[in-house]
Amino acid sequence: MAPATLTFLGAAGTVTGSKFLLTLGDRRVLVDAGMYQGEKRWRTMNWADFPINPADIDDVVLTHAHMDHCGYLPKLVKDGFAGTVWATEGTAALAEIVLRDAGYLQERDAEHAEQHGYSKHKPVLPLYTEEDAQRALTHFRQVEYDTDVSLGGGVVCRWTRAGHILGSASVRVSTDHTAILFSGDIGRHDHPVLRPRSTPQGAPFVVVESTYGDREHPEPERAHxxxxxxxxxxxxxxxxxxxxxxxxxxxxxxxxxxxxxxxxxxxxxxxxxxxxxxxxxxxxxxxxxxxxxxxxxxxxxxxxxxxxxxxxxxxxxxxxxxxxxxxxxxxxxxxxxxxxxxxxxxxxxxxxxxxxxxxxxxxxxxxxxxxxxxxxxxxxxxxxxxxxxxxxxxxxxxxSVHADSTDLMDWLRDLEPAPETVFIVHGEEDAAAALHERIAQELGWTSAVARYGEVVVVEPRHATVHWHRRRVPPGSGQVS
Ligand SMILES: [Zn+2]
The missing domain is CATH 3.40.50.10890 (Rossmann fold)
Known part of the structure; x- marks a missing residue:
């Protein structure tokens, strides 16, 4: 059978547009379906044809309901995706609000641009409408935290609380041969409203966000x-x-x-x-x-x-x-x-x-x-x-509802077993590079800053027992 692969179709080289395609046997699982926001060179990619036929994707697995993680779903469904969207209850509830609003706003913005004549496009069309969003919502299936969910085709997923927004999770996707853990967006160690994150089970391959990979949040004497x-x-x-x-x-x-x-x-x-x-x-x-x-x-x-x-x-x-x-x-x-x-x-x-x-x-x-x-x-x-x-x-x-550099390192350090390779995503260049450096220095792990369109093999190089290797003491830079 062809080896399991992971393709970075978003949040690689930028913070938005999270989309990670897993090919596991003959099953195709897309982890997050985020919209690009911000720079125009990325935003125009929302309009491009999806790199594979959306009809060939079996499942979409969501980490949370932010636009840059779920905002592309209505477009994906419009272009032929007919599978299941798996999400926690909280994510499903917030995604309904986020996606309908996105469709509605895009329709209004297109109308406004058309009336006031400031768009280069004629006629001005929305990427998707509120009705498209409504259709995407019919594909949702709710899951519980900390419970193994079988997607079919031997693929099992497990959502672990990430403490970022309501419903947010890290997701571990596994088969008999391999496992890939997606951090999603990780919250700070202390959130004023949400329950704190929990530690997911480790995996040979870990995909970690790096939004604030180069920054520490201030903890001033007098808050705010x-x-x-x-x-x-x-x-x-x-x-x-x-x-x-x-x-x-x-x-x-x-x-x-x-x-x-x-x-x-x-x-x-x-x-x-x-x-x-x-x-x-x-x-x-x-x-x-x-x-x-x-x-x-x-x-x-x-x-x-x-x-x-x-x-x-x-x-x-x-x-x-x-x-x-x-x-x-x-x-x-x-x-x-x-x-x-x-x-x-x-x-x-x-x-x-x-x-x-x-x-x-x-x-x-x-x-x-x-x-x-x-x-x-x-x-x-x-x-x-x-x-x-x-x-x-x-x-x-x-x-901020994002982990800072030290929070990210703490999340990684707690993973058992330690990973074979860490892929760094969801960060601007400097932030991703800084986290890459810290992982090498403090954990001695192999990591790589993911590039857009890159395909990597996600089959452990050695038997499971090897990726149970021990953690190295901070700062030693050596792999035991
Ligand atoms: Zn987020």
């Missing part, structure tokens, strides 16, 4: 002090604060933090507007008793969005009213990297005024508007126009 100061100063000057937040995993953490700060008197109490239908839907999933198990046992779920000064803006009319709002306020809107959604209208309105502040709360991928703001852009292109950036830009890395 930059955030609190920015709110205090802006409110004192009569300005408004805009927080672009990832709808499915950041809004609840931001609200929880604001609530705490209000109670402790660290910030003044001003109206807070959550202007993202997707974020409001995601909050309902977090508060759903069905997912109580995913949250920290000590968390007061009622307090999540229980603040009296929080206003929801579910429809377009209330959203428009918000644009001409007077006086200090905090507005939370998505998307988190300002790649689309209602936050664009707020930016257009708020960026020119130096009294306003924009607080970035997460990873800003290269090529996104969020990244441009983070890097000090003086103007930003929004809806076809250049808007001056006079508002203050503040970054709060403490809100």
């Amino acid at each position: 002090e930059d955030f609190a100061r920015a709110i205090r100063t802006t409110v004192a000057h009569g300005g408004q604060v805009l927080i672009p937040a990832f709808a499915v995993d950041r809004t609840e953490v931001v609200l929880q933090t604001i609530g705490e700060m209000q109670r402790d008197g660290r910030i003044p109490v001003v109206p807070i507007y959550v202007n993202s239908p997707m974020a409001l839907n995601a909050l309902r999933v977090y508060r759903d008793p069905a997912h109580r198990d995913e949250l920290r046992p000590d968390l007061d779920v009622e307090e999540l969005l229980g603040l009296p000064n929080v206003h929801e803006t579910p429809d377009a009319d209330s959203s428009r009213e918000l644009m001409s709002l007077d006086g200090p306020a905090i507005i939370i809107s998505s998307s988190g990297m300002a790649t689309g959604g209602r936050v664009l209208h707020h930016l257009e309105e708020m960026l020119p005024d130096p009294q306003n502040t924009i607080i970035l709360t997460g990873y800003q991928a290269s090529g996104t508007r969020g990244r441009a703001l983070e890097e000090g852009a003086r103007e930003l292109k929004l809806h076809g126009r250049y808007i001056p950036v006079n508002a203050r830009i503040v970054r709060d890395a403490e809100f």
Whole structure:
């Protein structure tokens, strides 16, 4: 039989577009079906033909519901994928929100570009519609954490809690001959809302993310002090604060933090507007008793969005009213990297005024508007126009839901047995290279930064017993 192979079809050389194709005997399993975001050279690949016929893929296995891990699914189904999409209950619930919203937004953006004439394409077509998204959702099948699930054809999968967003998991895919562990996105060792990650069983081949492979998250004496100061100063000057937040995993953490700060008197109490239908839907999933198990046992779920000064803006009319709002306020809107959604209208309105502040709360991928703001852009292109950036830009890395370099190393170090080879994905060049170096120095393991389109054989070189080899002491750089 042909050897088992792994092909890197995304998140190789970049952070987005996670897609890993496993050929195991005559079964083809795609781990994650993510959309490319950010730089145009990657984004255009969302439109290209998929490297293999989607009809030839038997299963899609999802690690979590972020767009860059599941956002390509509707396109895959539209192009012929007819198999099963396997995901945890939490991922299935959030993916429904994420994919429908993505389809809806793409339809609206295409219409808007068509009407205002700023697209090069005529007619302007969405990559997929809300109806395509709806169709993709009918392929989902829910799985439990820490339970072996047989996909058929001798392929078994197991999902282990990753502590990144609700439902997130690392997935171990195995057959009688081999096993490949996909980290998915790994959370920090301490998440304010979610239960912490658990340690998956090791495998001869490990695919690990490296988003923050070259960075450590700050652990300041006073949590989120930059955030609190920015709110205090802006409110004192009569300005408004805009927080672009990832709808499915950041809004609840931001609200929880604001609530705490209000109670402790660290910030003044001003109206807070959550202007993202997707974020409001995601909050309902977090508060759903069905997912109580995913949250920290000590968390007061009622307090999540229980603040009296929080206003929801579910429809377009209330959203428009918000644009001409007077006086200090905090507005939370998505998307988190300002790649689309209602936050664009707020930016257009708020960026020119130096009294306003924009607080970035997460990873800003290269090529996104969020990244441009983070890097000090003086103007930003929004809806076809250049808007001056006079508002203050503040970054709060403490809100990150990604493991930092040390968290990633800890996750790897705990794997039993230690792997034969580690493949590094989901990072920009410097981040991936830094993690590669740390793995060699501190663990003495063989690792490689995956390249787009690369195919590797994933059959253990030696009998199972060999990949049970012992771990080396940190820093020795030797394999025992
Ligand atoms: Zn993620």
